[in-house]
Amino acid sequence: MTCEEFVELVTAFLEGALDEDTERDFVAHLAECPGCERYLDQFRTTISELGELPPETLSGDTRDRLLDAFRNFPRA
Amino acid sequence: MLPADDVLVAGLRSGDEATFARLLDSWSASMLRLARSFVSTDASAEEVVQDTWLAVIRGVAGFQGASSLRTWVYRILVNTAKKRGVKEKRTVPWTSLEPDGGPTVDPDRFRGPGDDYPGHWREVPEPWVLGDEFRHVVARALDQLPERQRVVVTLRDVDGHSSEEVCAMLEISAANQRVLLHRGRAAVRAHVEKYLGGAA
Ligand SMILES: [Zn+2]
Numbered sequence: 046m047t048c049e050e051f052v053e054l055v056t057a058f059l060e061g062a063l064d065e066d067t068e069r070d071f072v073a074h075l076a077e078c079p080g081c082e083r084y085l086d087q088f089r090t091t092i093s094e095l096g097e098l099p100p101e102t103l104s105g106d107t108r109d110r111l112l113d114a115f116r117n118f119p120r121a
Numbered sequence: 122m123l124p125a126d127d128v129l130v131a132g133l134r135s136g137d138e139a140t141f142a143r144l145l146d147s148w149s150a151s152m153l154r155l156a157r158s159f160v161s162t163d164a165s166a167e168e169v170v171q172d173t174w175l176a177v178i179r180g181v182a183g184f185q186g187a188s189s190l191r192t193w194v195y196r197i198l199v200n201t202a203k204k205r206g207v208k209e210k211r212t213v214p215w216t217s218l219e220p221d222g223g224p225t226v227d228p229d230r231f232r233g234p235g236d237d238y239p240g241h242w243r244e245v246p247e248p249w250v251l252g253d254e255f256r257h258v259v260a261r262a263l264d265q266l267p268e269r270q271r272v273v274v275t276l277r278d279v280d281g282h283s284s285e286e287v288c289a290m291l292e293i294s295a296a297n298q299r300v301l302l303h304r305g306r307a308a309v310r311a312h313v314e315k316y317l318g319g320a321a
Contacts, residue, residue, distance in 0.1 A: 047240025049231040053224065056303035060284065062295075080245030084226075087249060091310045094259045095278035101153045107167055108145060111174050115141045118178050120134070 046074045051081045055088050123147060126190045133181045145174065148191065151280040152198050158272040159202035161209050169205055173198040188289060195290045225307035249317055262312035270305030277302055 051074050057063050058071050075081055103111075123129065123143065132140030149170055156166035156173075176197050184193060232241050263271060263279070276287045288298050 047231070048242045049224070049226070049228070049240040052226045052307070053303070056299055056306060060299060062299060078241075080242035083246045083248065087246060087310055087314070088306060090249070090251075091259065091306060091313060092278050094255060095263065095274065095306075095309065096281060097256065098260055098263070098279050101150050103145070103149045103153065103167065103170060107171050108149075111145060111171060111178075112138065112142060114175055115136070115178050116138060118136070120136050 046070045048074075048078060048081050048084075051075075051078070052084055055085060059089075059092075126186065129190055130181060130184055130186070133177070141178075144194075148194065149174075151276075152195070154275050154279060155195065155198060155272065156202045158268055158275065159199070159206040161206075165205060165209065166202075169198065169202045172201050176201065189286075192286060192289050195286075199290060225304055226311070246314065247318065249313070255313070258313050258316045259309060262309040265312070266305050266308055270301050270308065273298055273301040274305035274309070278306070 051071065054063060054067065054071055058068065063071060075085065124132075129140055129144065133144075152170045152173065153163075153166050156169040157163065160166050160169060173194065177194055180197070184190065187193075188196070230243060232238050232243055263274060266274060272291065273287060276282045276290065277284070282290075284295060284298060287293075288295055291298070293301075
């Protein structure tokens with residue numbers, strides 16, 4: 046496996062979606078290649094930072110309007 | 122942790138406001154981000170989320186439980202957002218999902234065919250020294266992704282949905298989902314690298 050091939054398989058590897066042979070080659074390459082080890086680390090860092098992005102919120106007006114709509118919805 | 126779906130659905134059907142408020146506060150942020158991927162302004166996205174919740178209020182009596190409640194709500198959101206996006210001439214062609222093609226890392230980063238080690242790094246990626254601006258750089262990179270990639274990366278990595286949930290919400294295959302996710306993540310990583318390289 047080349048580095049150029051390795052970088053295209055990172056998400057499939059993280060998802061556990063590689064077949065057994067490819068996963069073995071991927072791990073063997075990782076063990077021997079500092080560049081790809083760093084690439085994988087940076088990929089993981091990127092993913093975890095995406096998970097830290099601040100939440101957006103509904104405006105207070107919209108929230109109030111929706112709570113009103115829920116309260117006033119005719120139920121049998 | 123939210124209660125199980127049957128408890129939530131019973132609460133919504135019986136008009137329990139605490140249940141509705143809890144769902145509203147738990148899911149609306151992620152729904153806004155998802156909606157924003159289909160429409161052109163934050164205001165439109167907010168209207169899409171509002172219309173979705175109104176549809177949920179009206180429709181929950183008929184909810185069959187074939188999917189999770191959250192997937193059902195998100196399906197309504199995606200359909201509402203798509204209709205709105207069409208009106209705004211901003212459509213995401215999920216159905217004609219042609220492969221985006223091309224490598225996710227600049228081929229010049231790798232050694233050429235004449236080299237002793239073709240396809241290997243010319244120079245290994247520089248280590249990252251991450252400061253306070255990292256989050257902003259990542260947020261900006263996410264905003265700049267092509268729409269389909271942004272939708273999938275947002276749902277998976279920002280909101281933490283599973284692969285199965287995202288495939289169900291967007292009606293795409295696991296393979297397509299993975300390709301979009303990978304391309305989006307790689308582009309965000311490359312954006313950070315470029316930023317750090319340019320700032321150094
Ligand atoms: Zn390598």
